[in-house]
Amino acid sequence: MNAIIPIDVLVIGGGPAGLAAALAAKAAGADEILILERENELGGILRQCIHTGFGLHIFKEELTGPEYAARYITEVHAQGIPAQCDTMVIDITSERLVTCVSAAHGLQRFQAGAIVLAMGCRERPRGALGIPGARSSGIYSAGTAQRFVNLDGYLPGRRVVILGSGDIGLIMARRLTFAGIKVEAVVELMPYSSGLKRNIVQCLDDFDIPLLLSHTVTAIHGKGRLTGVTISKVDADLSPIPGSERYLPCDTLLLSVGLIPENELSRNAGVDLDATTGGPVVDNRLQTSVPGIFACGNVLHVHDLVDHVSIEAAEAGRQAALVAASRRQAAVESAVAVRAGDGVRGIVPQRINSETLATAPVKLMFRPSSVRRNAVLVVEADGVPVHRVKKRILTPGEMVELSIKPNFFAAAKPVRELCVRCENS
Amino acid sequence: MQAAPWVILFKSNFFLITMTTTKREITCISCPLGCSLEVSLADGQVVAVTGNECPRGVSYARQECVHPERMVTALIPIPGRTPPLSVRTERPIPKDKITDCLCAIADARPTLPIRIGDVIIPDVAGAGVAVIATRDLL
Numbered sequence: 242m243n244a245i246i247p248i249d250v251l252v253i254g255g256g257p258a259g260l261a262a263a264l265a266a267k268a269a270g271a272d273e274i275l276i277l278e279r280e281n282e283l284g285g286i287l288r289q290c291i292h293t294g295f296g297l298h299i300f301k302e303e304l305t306g307p308e309y310a311a312r313y314i315t316e317v318h319a320q321g322i323p324a325q326c327d328t329m330v331i332d333i334t335s336e337r338l339v340t341c342v343s344a345a346h347g348l349q350r351f352q353a354g355a356i357v358l359a360m361g362c363r364e365r366p367r368g369a370l371g372i373p374g375a376r377s378s379g380i381y382s383a384g385t386a387q388r389f390v391n392l393d394g395y396l397p398g399r400r401v402v403i404l405g406s407g408d409i410g411l412i413m414a415r416r417l418t419f420a421g422i423k424v425e426a427v428v429e430l431m432p433y434s435s436g437l438k439r440n441i442v443q444c445l446d447d448f449d450i451p452l453l454l455s456h457t458v459t460a461i462h463g464k465g466r467l468t469g470v471t472i473s474k475v476d477a478d479l480s481p482i483p484g485s486e487r488y489l490p491c492d493t494l495l496l497s498v499g500l501i502p503e504n505e506l507s508r509n510a511g512v513d514l515d516a517t518t519g520g521p522v523v524d525n526r527l528q529t530s531v532p533g534i535f536a537c538g539n540v541l542h543v544h545d546l547v548d549h550v551s552i553e554a555a556e557a558g559r560q561a562a563l564v565a566a567s568r569r570q571a572a573v574e575s576a577v578a579v580r581a582g583d584g585v586r587g588i589v590p591q592r593i594n595s596e597t598l599a600t601a602p603v604k605l606m607f608r609p610s611s612v613r614r615n616a617v618l619v620v621e622a623d624g625v626p627v628h629r630v631k632k633r634i635l636t637p638g639e640m641v642e643l644s645i646k647p648n649f650f651a652a653a654k655p656v657r658e659l660c661v662r663c664e665n666s
Numbered sequence: 667m668q669a670a671p672w673v674i675l676f677k678s679n680f681f682l683i684t685m686t687t688t689k690r691e692i693t694c695i696s697c698p699l700g701c702s703l704e705v706s707l708a709d710g711q712v713v714a715v716t717g718n719e720c721p722r723g724v725s726y727a728r729q730e731c732v733h734p735e736r737m738v739t740a741l742i743p744i745p746g747r748t749p750p751l752s753v754r755t756e757r758p759i760p761k762d763k764i765t766d767c768l769c770a771i772a773d774a775r776p777t778l779p780i781r782i783g784d785v786i787i788p789d790v791a792g793a794g795v796a797v798i799a800t801r802d803l804l
Contacts, residue, residue, distance in 0.1 A: 291741065291754075292739050293737045303737065305752065307782070308800050311801070391741065393749070419740060419768055437698075442695050633699060634699045
């Protein structure tokens with residue numbers, strides 16, 4: 242077996258999170274940095290996101306995914322940060338020993354001073370939905386179809402129904418329409434879309450594609466190839482209403498029904514996962530429950546905007562560089578637990594260093610659990626409200642950022658638990 | 667689009683009688699509220715907007731109903747190569763030129779190597795806007 246290779250900061254994944262983390266680690270003084278990427282080039286999911294809308298926050302420009310990625314990739318090359326593509330990480334230990342395989346190098350092992358988890362997320366598959374009916378071909382997740390069209394150069398079918406109105410599904414409705422494919426309808430279980438308004442207008446309304454809210458697919462038809470789906474209205478409990486069935490002929494069904502952080506490697510390393518976000522539990526430095534292992538981007542929690550991924554990942558990369566440089570493995574520090582109260586889901590970070598909370602602003606990110614107008618977000622410290630923010634609208638499709646500032650708290654009293662909840666004004 | 671030959675609108679701050687007003691319903695995309703706007707148009711100009719919760723709705727309606735624009739992104743297959751070349755318009759183009767733009771892109775036969783930002787079509791569909799490559803294909 243090959244010798245174990247020492248690395249200061251090892252970045253797992255060469256998508257937007259990994260690229261930004263590696264650059265920030267370099268800027269913070271890390272010497273030996275390595276990015277491991279399983280695809281044959283850097284860029285991650287941005288490679289197949291050829292639509293515009295990326296970079297408005299960071300570059301103040303409306304870029305496509307490949308252009309956004311190229312800015313970071315160019316900089317990674319300019320900084321001389323090595324990246325090894327076509328490489329699959331198969332194990333990470335809590336002692337930060339990383340095993341990977343590739344055709345070029347065979348089996349390799351790296352001992353990392355610090356690790357940045359940046360593996361991204363994957364799509365919820367058909368199996369997670371339990372739709373009854375035939376096991377026909379022609380059923381894909383929306384991102385798979387996006388890859389077929391935008392990277393592999395194939396069209397998935399001629400007549401398409403999309404289940405779920407997540408942004409990838411909406412974007413694909415327009416892409417397929419541009420390619421001459423008929424998109425019959427976008428079917429959404431909830432009474433609202435989780436996609437951006439902009440995408441509903443510019444990907445569906447522009448092409449008169451119906452968005453059927455409070456509907457779902459209740460049967461799949463077709464031996465061999467898909468021939469159609471049955472859709473039904475659902476009631477307030479999201480149960481199909483008998484008698485509301487309608488048959489939609491189609492040869493392709495795309496699923497755009499949510500994303501799941503990809504954490505099998507994290508679990509192997511003994512990293513604690515959060516059941517709500519599906520990602521690691523982290524502190525305000527984005528360090529997981531295993532010292533020296535950090536997480537950022539969609540492997541931590543699913544983001545709406547890549548700009549936010551880049552910003553978060555830069556912080557993870559910087560912190561990883563500091564840990565790697567000092568060779569100190571941070572001891573368990575006194576931490577404030579962060580809890581999601583009523584109407585709030587998936588808060589990140591889940592722990593805040595007590596000292597930091599008392600001296601510097603800390604950014605919390607979370608999603609509201611339902612659509613609310615004229616809502617108030619309430620921050621509570623050990624059950625006592627310390628801060629209130631009014632919001633005209635909260636929707637699960639848009640992540641909320643809340644800055645927790647030292648002046649929220651009475652100086653004398655140390656905080657043990659922070660809670661954010663949502664109430665109607 | 668719904669033509670309403672006789673429209674009388676009465677609002678506390680606004681009173682208008684016209685014989686040529688048409689109405690359109692659009693969704694404002696300025697923020698997640700997504701207000702449903704009812705836009706009254708006369709001679710192609712916006713004369714009234716209702717349903718907006720803030721002034722951005724009015725400017726959005728003016729843009730969207732008078733000269734709507736869209737960024738267009740598309741793919742050009744390169745024989746024998748994957749991935750296909752991804753391209754975009756350098757700026758938004760008038761919405762009614764999207765089809766012409768897609769047809770022009772479909773007819774384009776760029777030669778490799780191509781670098782990100784290279785001009786593929788200098789002026790697409792008479793819109794005065796270039797189509798540029800969004801990735802390297804060497």
